[in-house]
Amino acid sequence: MxxxxxxxxxxxxxxxxxxxxxxxxxxxxxxxxxxxxxxxxxxxxxxxxxxxxxxxxxxxxxxxxxxxxxxxxxxxxxxxxxxxxxxxxxxxxxxxxxxxxxxxxxxxxxxxSQTLWQWRTDPPEVNFAIGSCNYVNEKRFDRPGKPYGSDFDIFKSIHKKQPDFMLWLGDNTYLREVDWNSRTGFLHRYTHTRSLPEMQPLLASTHHYAIWDDHDYGPNNADGSFQLKETASEVFKLFWGNPNYDVINKGGITGSFQWADLEFFLLDNRYFRTSNNNFTTKREMLGKTQIDWLINALVSSRAPFKFVAIGGQVLNSEAMYENYATFSQERKYLLDKIREAKIEGVIFLDGDRHHTALSRMQESDRMYPLYDLTCSSLTAGSNNNKEELNVYKLEETLVGQHNFGILNVSGPRKERVLTINIFDKNGKVLWTKKIKAQDLKYK
Structure with missing residues (x-):
């Protein structure tokens, strides 16, 4: 019994x-x-x-x-x-x-938990992953033909690197035609993508932060006129866990966070965006309110590296697709304000383009170089775009296959060094670049 x-x-x-x-x-x-x-x-x-x-x-x-x-x-x-x-x-x-x-x-x-290092020691070493453009196939709702998503084991490769956190740079999920016209569709797509088995170990032990781009905001190339922009904001906030959103009190997902002595500024390039094809009005991608908040926050920051995360490329001089060069006046306003305020240590992080590239802009010997690291694609269809018209690109950094980045910041407080490593889907290093914080200062 x-x-x-x-x-x-x-x-x-x-x-x-x-x-x-x-x-x-x-x-x-x-x-x-x-x-x-x-x-x-x-x-x-x-x-x-x-x-x-x-x-x-x-x-x-x-x-x-x-x-x-x-x-x-x-x-x-x-x-x-x-x-x-x-x-x-x-x-x-x-x-x-x-x-x-x-x-x-x-x-x-x-x-x-983050380390209390201030007034005690040098800041700790930091390792964080970056990536963008994650398409998870669902045959009944995908376009006919060859599946657009592949190489999902890339998330296992990221997990093996054991980063402190991952910063998702937009297009983290791909809304389909069946999804973006209803809240039900948004919830289904975000749920389906988040449920990918290969992603689960990475989710469970690496901290995650995110911005969005058009595909996790709405239709392709969606802008501020999108009728479900509030639903997009609601569902994005439901499925991600940034410490803050809409810090400018204008809607959208603008925010920031700190890790050790680093600071990250999470921008919204969709909620306020003028249509790419509308030239009848003042053209904005971020909007003056968001840019002015960013400049004020950058001026206040004491971080040796100030990472500005945005869904699309900033420095690329090639005015095509959705690059910031297609909003040339607003981009000039942003870059002029950075220089005018003598803000040091700025590095742009973005995705969108389905290839990876590092751009370097230096206007004069008195000004430090601005860097723009594009890291794409994780699983969505990749390409071998050479950015032939981008005068700022570093040729050796162009990658046309699925990839991700691990950024390491190490060294004493006043001698911090950023090491950028770009890896293929299997975790094999494709290229490495080092940038010293001291080299991102005005002379």
């Missing part, structure tokens, strides 16, 4: 664990990190009560818990909960519980 009861108990426990596993649609994912809190994210398959438990990996017996949250269809079955009992400079393991049952995964689930 006792053996039967034990067998029944084990059977029920096993079934409940399996059931909990089946209730996870995508994730968990670790989002922004600070010294005192980290945002944790997960999506369930149906309405469920969710909470996380976490622990300092040096003291695993002391368990901490987030609040509980019930997912529902109206919020895409997404739970975003804050681990708010952490201490600086720690690594934590965590577990997700669905309806009270722990979800088991066969890969690490961990996060880190």
């Amino acid at each position: 006792k053996k039967q009861l034990l067998f029944i108990a084990l059977f029920l426990i096993t079934n409940s664990i399996v059931f909990a596993q089946n209730l996870v649609q995508s994730g968990p994912m670790v989002c922004y990190s600070t010294m005192r809190e980290v945002l944790l994210w997960v999506q369930t398959t149906k309405a469920s009560e969710v909470h996380f438990e976490y622990f300092d990996k040096e003291n695993p017996n002391q368990r901490l818990k987030t609040e509980k949250f019930t997912t529902e269809s109206n919020n895409g079955f997404v739970a975003k909960l804050i681990a708010d009992q952490i201490l600086p400079g720690k690594k934590y393991g965590y577990e997700v519980f669905i309806d009270g049952v722990k979800v088991e995964k066969d890969y690490p689930m961990e996060f880190q």
Whole structure:
């Protein structure tokens, strides 16, 4: 009798664990990190009560818990909960519980809090991944013919590099014709892309930040006239976990974050955008309000490298497709303000073009060079565009295959060095460049 009861108990426990596993649609994912809190994210398959438990990996017996949250269809079955009992400079393991049952995964689930280094030591070494243009196939809604997405194991290659965080540079998912005219469509597409199996280990143990471009905002080349721009904003915020959005109080997803001594400025190149083909009015891609906020924030920043993330290329002199050169007056305003304010250490990060390239602009010997790193594509169709008309491109950095970047910042506080490594889908290095913070200063 006792053996039967034990067998029944084990059977029920096993079934409940399996059931909990089946209730996870995508994730968990670790989002922004600070010294005192980290945002944790997960999506369930149906309405469920969710909470996380976490622990300092040096003291695993002391368990901490987030609040509980019930997912529902109206919020895409997404739970975003804050681990708010952490201490600086720690690594934590965590577990997700669905309806009270722990979800088991066969890969690490961990996060880190940022280090309190100020007034104590040199800033820590930082490694972060970048990439853009992630197309996940869904045959019944894709265009006929050869699938546009491929090489999904690239996410396993990124995961193996163990970056501190990943910055997604737009087109992180591709809305289809069936998606962008309804909130239902938005939720389906974001859910389908986020559920890619190859992506799950990377989501679970690397912090994630994101901006958007046209394909995760609306139709191809979508602009500020897009009728569902508010829905686009809502769903983007639901599926990503930046520490802030719309810091200019004008709508959209503009924001910023810090990691160690670095600062990142996340721009919105869609919400305020004039149509690419509208030349009857003042042409804007970012809008004066967003640019003026950026200049003010850059002036206030003491970061040796100030990374400005934007969906499309900034410095490319080739005025075609959706490059900023097609909004020449506004681009001139932005670059003039950077120079006028004598802001040092600016590096642009962007995607969009389905190839990778580094551009370098230096107007005179008195001015430091501005760099623009385009990193694309992760899984969407890639190309071998040579940017023949771009006078600022560094020829040796052109990559026409699926790739990603790992950026490393190291060295003493006053001698920081940025090392850019671009890798192919298998994690093999394609090229490397070093940029010293001291070389991004005015003479």
